[in-house]
Amino acid sequence: xxxxxxxxxxxxxxxxxxxxxxxxxxxxxxxxxxxxxxxxxxxxxxxxxxxxxxxxxxxxxxxxxxxxxxxxxxxxxxxxxxxxxxxxxxxxxxxxxxxxxxxxxxxxxxxxxxxxxxxxxxxxxxxxxxxxxxxxxxxxxxxxxxxxxxxxxxxxxxxxxxxxxxxxxxxxxxxxxxxxxxxxxxxxxxxxxxxxxxxxxxxxxxxxxxxxxxxxxxxxxxxxxxxxxxxxxxxxxxxxxxxxxxxxxxxxxxxxxxxxxxxxxxxxxxxxxxxxxxxxxxxxxxxxxxxxxxxxxxxxxx
Numbered sequence: 001x002x003x004x005x006x007x008x009x010x011x012x013x014x015x016x017x018x019x020x021x022x023x024x025x026x027x028x029x030x031x032x033x034x035x036x037x038x039x040x041x042x043x044x045x046x047x048x049x050x051x052x053x054x055x056x057x058x059x060x061x062x063x064x065x066x067x068x069x070x071x072x073x074x075x076x077x078x079x080x081x082x083x084x085x086x087x088x089x090x091x092x093x094x095x096x097x098x099x100x101x102x103x104x105x106x107x108x109x110x111x112x113x114x115x116x117x118x119x120x121x122x123x124x125x126x127x128x129x130x131x132x133x134x135x136x137x138x139x140x141x142x143x144x145x146x147x148x149x150x151x152x153x154x155x156x157x158x159x160x161x162x163x164x165x166x167x168x169x170x171x172x173x174x175x176x177x178x179x180x181x182x183x184x185x186x187x188x189x190x191x192x193x194x195x196x197x198x199x200x201x202x203x204x205x206x207x208x209x210x211x212x213x214x215x216x217x218x219x220x221x222x223x224x225x226x227x228x229x230x231x232x233x234x235x236x237x238x239x240x241x242x243x244x245x246x247x248x249x250x251x252x253x254x255x256x257x258x259x260x261x262x263x264x265x266x267x268x269x270x271x272x273x274x275x276x277x278x279x280x281x282x283x284x285x286x287x288x289x290x291x292x293x294x295x296x297x298x299x300x301x302x
Contacts, residue, residue, distance in 0.1 A: 003094060003160035006031060009066035011059055011081050013037040013046045014231070015126060016098045017072030018135030021051045023168040026137040036062035037132075038073075038081075046132045060088030068164065070121075071097040071109075076237035078105050082112035089116060094157050096121045100184060100234075101242035102148040102177040110150075117157045120148045120177065122184070123170055128229040141169035142290050148177040185245035190253060192235055193246065195227035 008024055010017045013035050021033045035052035036059050037043050047055050056062035063069050063085045073081045078097060089095075095118045099105045106120045125143040127134065145165040149158045162172045175183075202213045202221060213221070239246055263271040287294045 003067065003156055005067045005160060005164055007034070007066050008032065009034045009036070009063045009069045010052070010072055011036050011062065011069065011085060012072035013042055013132045014072065015130050015134040016123065017070070018046065018051055018132045019137065019139040020070055020072065020098070020168070022135055022137040023140060025051060027167055027169070034062050034066065042132055049132055051135070059085035063088045063093065065090060066093055068094045068096065068161070071095070074234045074237040075099040075101055075105050075241045079108040079112050082109055086113060089113070091115070092117070094119060094161060096161055098123055100188060100238045102180045104241040106148065106150065106177050117154055119153055119157055119161045121161060121165065122146045122180065123165065124188070128226050130231040138169065140165070143170055145170040145172050146180055147172060147174045148180050149174060181242050181245045185242060185249040189238060189242060189246050190249045192227055192230065193239065193250065195224040198224050199228040
């Protein structure tokens with residue numbers, strides 16, 4: 001059976017969900033987009049912004065006749081959202097998501113919707129902003145979207161979702177859910193945890209330094225604060241959902257931090273220079289992959 005995506009439902013209309021809707025309207029104008037959010041205030045804001053063809057007041061009404069349903073809710077709410085929409089789902093609808101952890105989400109969705117085609121996905125894109133007004137149609141341009149289908153997933157459903165994300169400008173790759181969670185623990189989850197920690201520590205020190213932490217934050221600290229401004233509910237759920245991979249990665253980080261601590265204590269400049277040279281090479285590789293802008297000061301306009 002060939003899956004044609006002519007009617008899309010987006011459940012959750014924050015940064016990612018609203019960006020999906022906007023990207024579809026910009027790049028796939030023939031696809032009908034129906035949105036829903038559990039928050040009445042968010043639904044009202046989404047209606048005013050007009051990035052969906054219609055906003056439904058209930059999840060089951062929103063998914064009626066949808067070919068593809070994308071759950072863009074915090075990972076801790078996936079199961080509840082799936083159960084809420086279940087009565088309105090078509091038997092052949094593809095169910096996907098945008099969560100930053102995959103193994104737990106896949107298990108939750110399979111338990112809630114055992115008779116439906118579930119193809120978990122993670123568009124590796126975002127900003128520190130949240131809410132319907134934060135989304136934009138080009139968010140996924142050149143970014144990776146990782147699919148983590150089960151081994152028995154229908155190939156045509158995987159192909160349809162792959163085509164969908166490519167149409168939104170993303171580069172698509174498939175991998176095992178557990179491997180995804182380990183990779184993202186390194187590239188996304190641990191950096192967020194470090195940012196939350198260092199900004200929290202600085203806030204405690206601010207009284208001691210008489211506000212100089214904020215006053216002189218034009219350096220590295222400022223860039224940590226951007227990450228630390230991310231949606232607290234979403235990231236709370238990510239750390240709880242992917243705790244095994246995060247804790248394993250955090251243990252390795254603590255070991256490496258101890259190595260650098262010892263190098264500083266011993267005055268081992270050679271060790272520090274070798275470490276920093278290797279990390280600079282990684283930064284240059286990220287730019288070469290097109291995953292960031294080489295412009296000075298991260299492209300900020302002053």
